[in-house]
Amino acid sequence: AQSVTQPDIHITVSEGASLELRCNYSYGATPYLFWYVQSPGQGLQLLLKYFSGDTLVQGIKGFEAEFKRSQSSFNLRKPSVHWSDAAEYFCAVGEDTSGTYKYIFGTGTRLKVLA
């Protein structure tokens, strides 16, 4: 079965520092990969997605992610974190179930930003 692993449950960084959130997936075919952000008490907002093509994907809010097939990874990065980036981040893989897609989510990484 497909799975998504986010090894870091919590990450704390200082404002202005760089950020990398890890995501590893297990999927037999070409994966469709996503990063979502959930601010406290809010819904899920799509940051970026990878379907094919360029393995470095740019998203909103200055985030980017790099797909590395050899490592089965899709890590999220940001060069300079802002206090407003404090939130829960979810990696997901799109799974094809007989032509119908659904998301398999990782367990999330909670980001704390120090002033």
Next chain:
Amino acid sequence: DTAVSQTPKYLVTQMGNDKSIKCEQNLGHDTMYWYKQDSKKFLKIMFSYNNKELIINETVPNRFSPKSPDKAHLNLHINSLELGDSAVYFCASSQDISVLWIHFGPGTRLTVT
């Protein structure tokens, strides 16, 4: 002009009660979903409907019954609520079953006491 909306945002109820959560999307999408986020923030799909037809049912207890009166609405009815049903329930939609970009609603926090 909210794309996917849910009501209520918060729902507090006692064990054994029956409750419903409503969801509407104004994106013209054909496919709608219910996801559950448990207390550990784990998100998992519950149901998926395409043009009012159930296409995914992820071994959810039959106390949970989704209903889609039209393709813009997917409501979730829960009978005989249990403590373990406490969670945040997210409605979502996508253009059709083969489109992966899913738009999520704001969530409904259900607390069963």
